[in-house]
Amino acid sequence: MIKKALLALLILPIVARAAEPEGEEEGVFLSLTRTQAALDDLPAQRTVVTRADLERSGAKNLADALESVPGAVFNRTGTVGSLASLRLRGVPTSNQVLILIDDQPLSGVAVQNVDLSQIPVGNIERIEVVRGGSSVLYGANAIGGVVNVITRRPAPGPVKTRLTTEWGSFFTQTYRGEIGKATDRQSVYVSAGRDLSEGFQKNGDSDGIHVTGRAGGRGAHGGVVLSVARIDNETGAPNGTPVPLGEWNGKREREASDPDNRVAQKITRARLSGDWMLGEWGTLLPSAFMSGHAYENFGGAFPSDHFERTAGGELRLRAVAGWTVGGSYERDTRTGSGGETPTHVANWALFAQQEWKAGPVGLTPAVRFDQHSDFGNITNPRLTAVFRATERWRFSASAARSFRAPTFLDLVYPGFSNPQLRPEVSWSYDAGLEWGGAHGRYARATGYFAKITDRIVADFTTGFVPYNRPRSELSGAELEAGARWGVLRARTSYAYSRSVGNSTTSSDYRPTRLAPRHVATEEILWETLSGWTWRNAVRYVHKQFSGDGETGSKLPSFTAWNMGLTKRILAARAWVSADNLTDKHYAESVGFSGFNPQPGRTFRAGVTIEFQD
16 A cells, blocks of 8 residues: 555656746756756756745744655654754764755764754755765765755845744744845845744753844955854753553653753854955855854753864865866864863865866766864765756766764763774765656656765774774665646655665674665645645655664654645735644654654644835
């Protein structure tokens, strides 16, 4: 039955008459080559999540926004504000997926473990995702891929103000305001918001405030932009439920394994970037950045706190004849309690890329050299090729080497660290086929294989000290398709992934933990000229296990069905929605104290109003 349902999800968009999703009509993609590249010139392993997608889905944070990405696997620990991480293509850890905001890594080379729940979607214009090894232009921690969050910019014209409020189950509330103004020479944009929720579990409440700002100016030969952001969040950390999975009924699993543990996070980011036209030489793109993350765990049995700071800069030249060359420097610093000695790591890099086209063939070779203060040098090449066979058919292939650096926890945490660690290294290979039909029908399919060596894992026989011993192999296939028939639109994504690896004690390859074989999504929209949109979205995730080799606790397969109705009235947009309509009782992650249950059926309603001077 499941196989038949998945097959139906895949066929529906292809047989209908369709239009490409909004955003892809713009015809450019930034994140794979770090230049404005035409979609026809890029490999198939890309996904765009547009502003319209975000509004229709009702996403609260970056984890919610990425649910339609092929093969995206989330480890959520609760509702709004609770820890959420992302893995792509079955990579063993979320530290192997690099998260960017406006082309700048959100974490550092040694500062990883990005919490997607702390990235609100209110000021996001679109999200670009590249699946597969991407260290060649971005550096460390991009073995599984890159997620580039591109923030909103005001359009030239009068001052625009946008106000949003939403209320939902578990006394969940959202309040957000935005104001922006732009001319040909200057632009200013500010957004602020607050998200509150009592949470599904006891001690699962959350209260978060976020503020972002962006100001820029342009002259005859270039411009400069300053972006700042501040996030302040406190949430309960129930650390799973003591109730066994078989006894969940929508109420019993709300009990908390730890009723007192709390987490507070304060995140600050700033970036100054510019562009300067050098005539026949091209465009110079300098940038400097800083981020700080204060983390405190309190109220529970193991209180702790630490502060991590990342600072650095980049100088990039987008030259004529398709060349991109540049260099970067970064310094990460960590201070903490519990006997930790303040420490830092530094990383500098040089990179170069050439975009070459001859008729229907396009080649993009690139290489990056990194020098890390702890483990030394590493070089990562990449080659992508695209062949436009006809106006509608395109073939692509790529080969890339990527790496993940050890984290501060791996290197210096007292009693649980190993300063001799080497980076994880991966070779990945992709082959893609893309078809675009009349009136925008499209389908993309990608097959991939990756091999990760020197994996960093904790050795349980020596007290959780990490070592470079195991290897992993990742292989699979991904599909995206979309279609429209009159007022109906359908979009599908599906991924099959095989993730296996050995361990510190055995050379046998076994399925890795928390790696579902199948992940599929389907979205069907009914849109009318009078402003009504009816959305149905289904997400299926295959079973997972908490231990390698399909051992430990089993997270059963689940299918979540969300439905929403939106109406546009002049400058306002109002909506009502119900998530998890079938009231499934399931979990997406497991911790030391048991499963982290997700809520059953929930409801929400809200309105956005836009004002223009």
